[in-house]
Amino acid sequence: MTPLERAQAQMDAPGxxxxxxxxxxxxxxxxxxxAVSxxxxxxxxxxASEREAVRRLVDQQTEEVEVMARLLASKIEQSQKVLRTVAEGITPQMLSSPSSLHWLLQQGLPAVQFFDSMQVARQDGELRVNLHSGRLExxxxxxxxxxxxxRRTLSDGKPLVSELVGARTTGARVVFTMPLRRxxxxxxxxxxxxxxxHSQGLLPPSMTSPARDDSRLIVFTRDGTILAHPDAQRILGSVxxxxxxxxxxxQWLQQAQPVAGRGTTVVQPAHIVSMAGMPLPQWLVARVTDSSAMLAPxxxxxRKVWWLAAAVMGASMALLAVxxxxxxQPLARLCQSALQLAQGGRTDSIVWPRATGEVGVLVQVFEGQVQHSAHEREQRAQLEGQFQAILDNASVGIVITRQGLLEVVGRQACQMLGYGARELQGRPARILYASDEDYARLGARVQAEFVAHGAFDGDVCFMHKDGSPVWxxxxxxxxxxHDIEGGTVWILEDMTAAREAQQQQDWGATHDPLTQLCNREAFVQRMAVLLAERSSRAHTSALAAMDAAETEGDGVMLFLDLDHFTVVNDVAGHDAGDDVLRHVARLLESQVRQIGWAARLGGDEFAVVLPGCSLARGRALAEQLxxxxxTWEPSYQGRSFTLGVSIGLVALDASLQDVPSLLNAADMACYDAKRAGRNRVETRHARDASVTSSGRMALGPV
Structure with a gap:
């Protein structure tokens, strides 16, 4: 009996x-x-709970020492402000009059009582007053x-906060000095x-109390002398x-870190130490916590969590087994049904087990996947048929490449290159070129175009199957x-005949060699012919001709002048500027070739002629251009550039009888766009063309 038959027998058996x-x-x-999880x-x-507890303690201690350091710094600053108040009350005449100076310090300035002792000295160093606890000494x-x-303050002329003065705890003090000047x-x-x-103005004993066995708040100097400690016996000892x-x-001394700055905390196996400092005087505040005592709870x-986890795991394992x-039971039946499906059994003959819970969901998923797969096969067939219809009936050649291979080739592209419908499928793109050098050169060109423009647009010479060139x-x-490696879609239009026309001698005389558009002379000739045709069909009155231009559409002309084009030339060079002109020419040609034609008038100026186009449609197309x-942002030499274009629009009505007047009207409309802020479209009618080019020149360059 096969495994499938045995499974089927088990499914049919009761129990x-x-x-x-x-x-x-x-x-x-x-x-x-x-158990493991x-x-x-x-x-x-x-x-995690231990780390979180340590983290909170670290944050709390760091913030505490920072606040304490700022508090001590503010005390120092307050003391300096009080001393400055005393200094402002001492006049130069008082330095020569000890009696008035004595009176001022003993009775005239209440701020003097803030200090335990005060001294006043003249510029020559002579001590005029030595006041201790309100008594002269x-x-x-x-x-x-x-x-x-x-002496240092007299020499430097700057306020000073001294190091600790005095070797005994009761006599230790800090001296503040302030220069007297006019x-x-x-x-x-x-x-x-x-x-x-340990006065109230500096480090009162209450600052480090109450003392805790598991934590100590200590203030000490840069050289390690303890200034404040919960244990009074440790004051003036070594840290x-x-x-x-x-x-x-x-370690802090070895790293030569500055005293002032943000608080820092070091976690040791037995202690958590947080330190913060202040610049004047160079004191440090530290909080030392016994980590084992803090983490004992x-x-x-x-331990309680471990016991609870063990009990939960035991119960979970027993329930899991049951x-x-x-x-x-239903899982076994589901597996057998899935095995039958995998072995190619008919989907309508498979009996899926009826169950609830996860197995029931899996049954629904299997059934849904069976239906979805059938639906996808039907949709895929439809999409493949539609895609193939597009490839077979498109008026241009369509090619999709990926990693140098021809993945999809349309019928028009195959006919253009002389291959059968399936001959190019999956073949290297290299076979379409005459040599490895041509293929490599085009690859470098495509890469550069994608970097600069995010796309490629240009003429390419392919090799026909019979060896002849195809442009x-x-x-x-x-x-x-912008991802050329992820696959590229190519649109091919046969330009062989147009390329052969370019080889004729008269083609170069009428076309711009850089952009391949009509040059100014060809533009003037074609416009003269067009205007002559328009004149022969003109209406009986100028007003009727103007109304026809607005409604029926005699045609429009666009005069385009690039904005900020000189920036590209100046920054990226003239080669980049030529590339911009070529790209703009391609853009204009692709946008208007179905309804008109484009020309390069010179420099960064272009013209677009749309015969038979209404004024409204001409405005819409101008805005589109x-x-x-x-929106096009070319990139050269690693830098992106933003361009704009000012466009002047003129309707081709009967009032414009010659090309110079038409060009003048269009140029003035473009000038209106420049003057209105650039990168915009402005329209001029023939009746507005009274402003001459000399008027524009009188206004200065654009």
């Missing part, structure tokens, strides 16, 4: 099917997966460090104020002896924009 080895292996794998999830959750009792701070004049003297280290903080401080919670056995105008665009030039 449950015995689970096979595959189901048992899947059950074992699922149980192991539950549960354990891994619990471990990841534990680690002899100048000889002044501490050398305080005297040095006064506006921006020379320094006349100096005033100094000292604050005790290098602090557990956790000592190594971080040593989290570890207890994690449900796997139960689910094996075609080729337009190529990526199936996906303007928008096409504006």
């Amino acid at each position: 449950w099917l015995l689970p096979g080895p595959l189901v048992l292996r899947l059950m074992l794998a699922a149980l192991l997966a539950v 549960g354990g891994l999830s619990a471990w990841l959750a534990s680690r 002899d100048a000889a009792n002044l501490d050398p460090a305080e005297r040095d701070a006064l 506006e921006e004049g020379p320094v006349l003297g100096v005033v100094a104020g000292a604050l005790k280290l 290098r002896d602090e557990p956790g903080l000592g190594p971080v401080y040593a 989290l570890e207890g919670a994690q 449900f796997t056995l139960w689910m094996a 075609a105008r080729v337009q190529g665009r990526g199936i996906q924009a 303007r928008a096409a030039v504006q």
Whole structure:
């Protein structure tokens, strides 16, 4: 009995099917997966919660030390402002009058009471006042460090915040100095104020309390002297002896980091250390936290989570085993039905099991896929027929290439090149060219065009199957924009006859060699013929002719002048400018060749003639041309350029009897567009053509 017959017999047999080895292996794998995933999830959750707790502690500590550093910096700044107030109250005459200076410092300025001691010295260094706790003392009792701070301020003429003065805890203090001067004049003297280290103006004892066993807030100087500590015995000690903080401080010194800046936090195995500094004076604030003590509550919670996870995993594994056995029955029948479908059985003879839940969904999916596949095959056949009809009936050759291979070739392209309908399918594109050099040269040209314009538009010489040359105008665009590697669609128009005409001697006399458009002389000749034909059919009155031009459509002429074209020439060079002119000429020709013709009048000026076109349609086409030039952004030498075009539109009515007057009217309309802001379309009627070209020149260059 074959496996399919055995499966069919099992499906027809009543009762449950015995689970096979595959189901048992899947059950074992699922149980192991539950155990591993549960354990891994619990471990990841534990680690994630620990990292989140550390992250929050780090953010909290970093913010705390930053705030404390800013607070201390503001205290220093406030002390300097108070001292500046005292300095502003001291006049130059007081420096020569000790009695008035004594009175001012003892009674006249309340701001003096902010400091524990104050000194005033003249420019020559003579100490005029030495005030300690409101009492005058002899100048000889002044501490050398305080005297040095006064001298430095007299010398530099700048305010100063000294390092820590005094070796004992009770006498430690910080000295602030402020130069005395008259506006921006020379320094006349100096005033100094000292604050005790643990005064309310600097580091009050309440700042580091209450003390916690698991965390310490410490303030210390750049050289490692402790200024504030929860343990009073550690004040004026070395920060290098602090557990956790000592190594971080040593590393900070080794890296020579600046004192001021944002807070930084270092996570160690046993401590979390956060530091922030302030520039004046060069002090640092640190918070040292015992990480094990902080994370102890989290570890207890994690143990509970582990026990809960183990219980959940055990229950889940038991339920999974039971449900796997139960689910094996419809799943086995589904697998057998799917096997029958895969072996090519008739879809109408397959009996899908009726079930709910996931198996029921899979049954619906299988049935839906069967219907969808049949529908897709029908749609694909229709699309292939439609696509083939387009390829067979298109008036131009259509070719699709990818990675150098001809994926799709239309009937017109095959006929143009002399091949049968299937001869080019899947062949290398190289066979369409006379030599490897021609193929490589065209590839480089296509690549450059796609880089500059995002598309290709040009004449290409192919090789006919019989070896003769075939010239075609080729337009190529990526199936996906600007992605030539993802496939390219090519439109081919046979230009062999036109190319042969170009070889004639008289063709070069009437066409511009750069853009292949009619030149100015040919334009004048063709327009003269057109105007003569229009004149012979003119109406009896000029008014009737004007009405016909507005309604019935005698034709229009567009005068186009590129905006900002000189920028391309100046920045990217004349070769890029020539490429722009060629591309604009191609754009004009492709847009109007069904209803008119284009010419290059010279420089960056073009003309478009639309015989039989109404004025409204001419305006719409002019706007279309303007928008096409504006949206095109060529790229040369790695730089993109934005161009515009100013267009003047003139109706070909009976009032315009000669080409010069027509050109003048169109030129003046273009000038109106330039004067109105460029990159726009302006219309002039024959009755408005009274403004002459001399009038334009009188207004200056455009």
